[in-house]
Amino acid sequence: MTPIISIKGLSKRYGDKIVLNTIDLDVNPGQIIGYIGPNGAGKSTTVKILCGIIQDYDGTVTVMGKDIKDHVLEVKSKVGYIPELAELYDLLTLREYLTFIGKLYKLSDEVINDRTTKMLNSFGLLENIDQRMDSFSKGMWQKVLITSGLLHNPTIVFMDEPLSGLDANAVILVKELLQALKAEGKTIFYCSHMMDVVEKVSDRIILIDKGTIIADGTIEELKQSNSDNLEQIFSRLTSNGDFMQKADDLAAAMNDRDTHSINTEN
Ligand SMILES: Nc1ncnc2c1ncn2[C@@H]1O[C@H](COP(=O)(O)OP(=O)(O)OP(=O)(O)O)[C@@H](O)[C@H]1O
Numbered sequence: 001m002t003p004i005i006s007i008k009g010l011s012k013r014y015g016d017k018i019v020l021n022t023i024d025l026d027v028n029p030g031q032i033i034g035y036i037g038p039n040g041a042g043k044s045t046t047v048k049i050l051c052g053i054i055q056d057y058d059g060t061v062t063v064m065g066k067d068i069k070d071h072v073l074e075v076k077s078k079v080g081y082i083p084e085l086a087e088l089y090d091l092l093t094l095r096e097y098l099t100f101i102g103k104l105y106k107l108s109d110e111v112i113n114d115r116t117t118k119m120l121n122s123f124g125l126l127e128n129i130d131q132r133m134d135s136f137s138k139g140m141w142q143k144v145l146i147t148s149g150l151l152h153n154p155t156i157v158f159m160d161e162p163l164s165g166l167d168a169n170a171v172i173l174v175k176e177l178l179q180a181l182k183a184e185g186k187t188i189f190y191c192s193h194m195m196d197v198v199e200k201v202s203d204r205i206i207l208i209d210k211g212t213i214i215a216d217g218t219i220e221e222l223k224q225s226n227s228d229n230l231e232q233i234f235s236r237l238t239s240n241g242d243f244m245q246k247a248d249d250l251a252a253a254m255n256d257r258d259t260h261s262i263n264t265e266n
Contacts, residue, residue: 002065004029004156004187005050010059012045012211019045021211022059032178032188034202036195036230038238041135042211043191044084050189064155077105078152082145084161084191090134094125095120097133098148105152112151115138119147122173146174156187163194175201199230208240 003026012020019217020042027033037043048054049061052072061068063075089097095116102112120126123143128136133144142165150157163171178188178201192198201221207215208220214237215222222233235241 001028003027003062004064005189006062007050008060010046010049010057010061012042012049012054012057013062019211020049020057023208023211023213025206025213025216026098027187027189029187030182030185031203032182032190032201034198034205035189035191035208036193036198036205036234037208041208041238043208044160045173046208047081047160047189047191051079051158052076064143077152078155079158080149080152082149082157082162084164086145088133088141088144090136091132093130093132094120094136094144095129097144098151102151104241107152113150115153116147119150123147125169139167142166143170146177150181154186157181158188158189158191160191161193162190163192163197171197195229195231195234205230207234207237214238 005025005027007023007025010020010025011018011024021035023046035043035046045054049057049068052068052075055069055072062080066075068075076243089100092100098116098120099109099112100169102116107115116129117126120129123146125140125143125147127141133141136144146159149159150161162174166174175197178190181188190198190202192246202219204216204218205222206213219230
């Protein structure tokens with residue numbers, strides 16, 4: 001099978017700091033890839049490179065058979081990016097914003113209107129379509145990000161912590177959405193810290209730490225080393241696990257500060 005994403009020797013540094021260290025990775029089409037790793041591991045950086053947002057890197061990245069560096073606009077037109085955080089134009093109404101996004105992708109007014117109505121209806125946001133987005137809650141913003149990332153019907157969907165701020169019903173909806181997109185043959189590259197969800201939805205899980213892939217396989221393959229669930233595998237591979245001690249240290253640090261402020265007042 002020809003991979004839909006092919007990464008060879010991908011490295012990225014910011015100044016002296018190596019953020020991605022000669023990553024090799026092929027992704028087959030039609031799969032949900034769970035891309036996990038500790039804070040600062042390099043997940044968002046990988047996704048931004050794969051979407052054509054970051055272009056100064058070493059190595060070769062091919063998406064749908066095209067080298068991103070040579071075909072960035074073509075690749076951008078076929079991938080959807082749902083970022084963890086985004087600067088939305090919050091003085092626009094929801095309708096104005098999604099129309100603007102649709103126009104960027106050269107969709108007709110009719111298609112924009114039709115898709116927007118259906119997608120917002122599914123997310124329970126249709127009644128808010130003519131509201132300015134500066135009044136939206138965090139979860140509403142997240143639903144807008146998901147809608148705008150999918151509006152142009154991308155072949156590959158990159159999601160960076162898409163469940164952030166969503167209520168329990170919306171989480172169920174997005175999990176079902178992942179399966180529905182997969183059933184349509186789309187490839188989904190899903191970054192998250194929610195291990196239970198990643199474990200359930202992913203066909204393949206890739207664990208990155210300090211810019212290097214340290215585990216890669218199905219959940220069954222990753223479990224072969226006797227761990228019970230993905231959270232335990234994650235902790236074993238990426239930390240020394242002394243969480244109780246660290247929590248005690250954190251709590252103690254606040255006590256020290258109180259003592260200090262009392263002392264300085266005296
Ligand atoms: N624009 C930037 N300038 C300098 N360093 C950056 C920049 N963007 C990211 N980094 C650094 O690159 C490293 C990887 O960041 P990245 O956002 O890819 O991590 P992540 O795995 O997505 O983390 P998280 O789970 O916290 O979102 C971090 O050390 C981060 O500080």
